[in-house]
Amino acid sequence: MxxxxxxxxxxxxxxxxxxxxxxxxxxxxxxxxxxxxxxxxxxxxxxxxxxxxxxxxxxxxxxxxxxxxxxxxxxxxxxxxxxxxxxxxxxxxxxxxxxxxxxxxxxxxxxxxxxxxxxxxxxxxxxxxxxxxxxxxxxxxxxxxxxxxxxxxxxxxxxxxxxxxxKNIYQNMTEDSFEVEVKKYVISELAYQKIVVDLTNPQKNELGSLYLRQVTSEPIKNNDLDLIDQYINIEKIEDVLFSMTSWAVIPKEIFKNLHQIKNLDIFDYFSFLDTDNFEYLKNLKVIHFLRGVQEIRCNAFNGLNNLVYLSLDYCDLTFLESGCFDGLINLKYLSLVRNRISEISEEIFSPLKNLIYLYMGDNPLEYFNPKGLNNLQYLNIDSPEFFDSSILTKYDQKQQNHHSLKLSGMRSYSNLKNVEALKSHKMIINSKNLKVLDLYQFSRENCDPNDPNIFKDLEYFKLEKLNLLGDDNFINRFNFRNLKVLVGSFEKIPKFEKSLSNLKYLVLDYVKEFDKNCFEHFINLEYLKISIDKNASLIEEIEPDHFMGIKQLKCFEVKINSGKLPDLSAKESIFENLFKPDEKLRKTSFENFYKIYQENSEHINPFEYLNVDDILACESILRNQHEKIISKILK
Structure with a gap:
């Protein structure tokens, strides 16, 4: 050698x-x-x-x-x-x-x-x-x-x-000033990418993102980021993350060289957002604050005409000042999870004409009026702190263009006193024109049983709470002609009527009773999952008539929530007949789980059956996967 x-x-x-x-x-x-x-x-x-x-x-x-x-x-x-x-x-x-x-x-x-x-x-x-x-x-x-x-x-x-x-540029978190830390970070990131770091031609040095944090407690200066363009092409920076643990204020001049960025993350800023704080960031599409922010002053987001997504999660907000969201004319997604907001005045959301998603989870709200949110499609006010289901939760009848709605946390808590724009004289949920409805809890009092068409446009219906429907045949009182996906808890599986004949995807949880001929109208069903609540003998009693009508499944699953499944070898011929003849079938089983499926159909995404404008956003919202929404916005 x-x-x-x-x-x-x-x-x-x-x-x-x-x-x-x-x-x-x-x-x-x-x-x-x-x-x-x-x-x-x-x-x-x-x-x-x-x-x-x-x-x-x-x-x-x-x-x-x-x-x-x-x-x-x-x-x-x-x-x-x-x-x-x-x-x-x-x-x-x-x-x-x-x-x-x-x-x-x-x-x-x-x-x-x-x-x-x-x-x-x-x-x-x-x-x-x-x-x-x-x-x-x-x-x-x-x-x-x-x-x-x-x-x-x-x-x-x-x-x-x-x-x-x-300087040891490979070592971060030293006692250097913020300006020196920024310089070390930029050079070290270039050193990670390249063997030869040529600082004589900054236009050829590209970094797509910056992660900037301060260790010392000395005040941040307006010009602390001015040196960046001496080393890299700042026009190529799209994402910036600041850790602001020791920042008392955000000097707005700090952003003047970052006018081109699209995504800004600010963590641990325990102070206030001041007027015109972000006026240089005209191209910004996403801002994500995590922890800290205590106050948003009037016109704090002024000039951010391109902002689509704003998150202020796990902060310390106790109120929202009038005018705090002024200027956000194109905002579509707003998340205020885990703050301490107890009351929101009527005019707060009025500037947000294009807002489609509002997530207010885990706030001790006593009063809430989403006045002016005429394009809102998705509302989540899920919280263990509030939500008295005896008084509320419905979209105003004037708002007839919503496509999806999630009302969570409908529990017997009494903090919430009034939800003005969500009330109705006859019913709590006005779902006309809704395509996606995701409920934590549902009962006969949540809608008008005299209007069979209130769910006629619904394509996705999810009910998370055990024994939601009050009586077994309640769901058959409504017209679900467009429903493609139904996920819910049924102690006794009802005999589903013809109005559900277009159903493609069905999940039945916590089942205790299962009669014959429940599925005779499900000629289009492709996915069926049944979760048995403890009683394993229910599976042993299954006969071919239990699945009458189902002939073209792509995937069938059965599981027991507590205990072990019995030997299903005698039942496999029944399960195989749920599929088209001559299909190549695969099987998977564990002590409490059995699945039979066509090749390449082991995992079926229910959202693929929906005819909605933005399936990715819909799926991401319902699964609380905000990173997918952000990724799409930035692309």
Whole structure:
């Protein structure tokens, strides 16, 4: 292996350092013995303090003649050799072939760049006037977190040269100022991506995201981010995350160089949002605050005409000031989960003309009036703190264009006194034009049984609470002609009527009774899941007539919620007849679970059956997967 290394070193030297190509290995080793002496000059640089103001650039070139420049680059070549020979010397050539090749490739890249930089620095027009500083730094720590063994940094700035000499850019969370931490972060992120970090051409250095945090408690200055464009192309930054634990205020000038970003995350900002805080962020589409925010002042989001998603979850908001959402003319998603909001005045949401999603979960609300939210499609006020189901929860009859509704947390709590715009004289849920309805609890008092068409446009109906429907045939009193997905709890499976004949996906939970001929109208059903509540003998009593009408399933599941399933081998022929003849079927079973399904139909997504404008958003909302919504917005 050593012979191979010697050959590699000599080939590089022959190309870029011909004056050294005929040296023997003995002379090469002798040269390396003097590295300590050569590095003494580097220590002279290290003893010079980095200037406090990073925006000042010294025009100083310590290398004023050809000899000094050659000596400077020779030192770098020797240092590079030592770094990689040390790494290679402990590797077995047979066992670590890929690692050895990778290290050799890295060294070749660095040597190539050193040769090019040396040639430029030795040009007559550059000597004493213009100089490209090179610094080789070996990464310390656990190598699995790094892509490369070392980095070559190239800069025109003497101050940056000193900065790189003095600072460990691979180490975060030090006691440096925020400005210095930002600079270290940007350079270290470039170093993670590249072996050679060329700071002389920032337009070619791209970072898609920034994660910025402050360790010290010193005040944040307006110009702390001004240095970013000296190192990277700021037009390519789309996502920025700030950790603001020690920030007392957000200086709005901090964002002036980030005008192009689309996604902003702010964590642990325990203070207030002031007027025009984000006026520079005209292109912003998503803001996500997590923990902290105590107050939103009037016009705090002024100018954010393109904002689509706003989240203020797990913050410390106790009230919403009038005008706090002014300017958010295109906002569609608003989440205020886990705050301490007890009352919301009528005019708060009136500027949000395009809001379709409002999530107010886990707030101790006593009064709520979503006045002006005429396009709202999804409302979640799920909370263990409130929701008296005896008085409320319905969309105003004027709001006839909603497509989905989730009313959760309908429990016997009495904190909530009034939900003005959600009341109705005759019924609690007005579901006309709704396509998706997701309820925590449901009973006959939640709708008008005299209007059989209130669910006629519904395509997805989910009922999460045990024994929801009050009586077994309650669901047959309504017209579900467009219903594709039904998920609910039924102690006794009813004999479903013809109005449900278009059903494609059916889940029946907590079943205690199962009569024959319940499914005779389900000629289009493709997915059926039955969860038995403890009584395993119910499965043993199953006969072919129990599934009369079902002939083209793609997947059938049966499980018992507590206990073990009996031996189902005698029932398998019944289950197989639920599928089209000659289908290739697969089976999976555990002690409390049995599934039979067509090939490639083991996992069926119920949302694929829906004819809604935005299936991804609908699915993400109901499954509380906000990251998918955000991803789509940003794309």
């Amino acid at each position: 050593m012979e191979h290394l010697r050959s590699e070193i000599e080939s590089i030297r022959q190309e870029f350092y011909p004056e050294q190509s005929d040296r023997s290995l003995f002379h090469l080793n002798q040269e390396k013995k003097y590295i300590v002496k050569n590095l003494e000059r580097e220590q002279e640089f290290k003893c010079i303090n980095v200037p406090k103001n990073l925006h000042e650039t010294k025009i100083f070139i310590p290398f004023t003649n050809e000899h000094q420049i050659i000596e400077f680059h020779d030192d770098l070549v020797n240092k590079t050799d030592l770094i990689y020979e040390e790494e290679l010397s402990v590797l077995n050539e047979k066992e670590n072939k890929e690692t050895i090749e990778s290290l050799q490739c890295e060294r070749t890249i660095i040597m190539t760049e050193l040769g090019k930089t040396k040639d430029q620095n030795l040009k007559n027009e550059n000597i004493g006037k213009k100089f490209k500083y090179c610094i080789i730094k070996k990464k310390n720590g656990k190598k699995k977190y790094y892509k490369h063994t070392s980095n070559l940094f190239i800069t025109n700035s003497y101050d940056d040269f000193l900065f790189l000499q003095n």
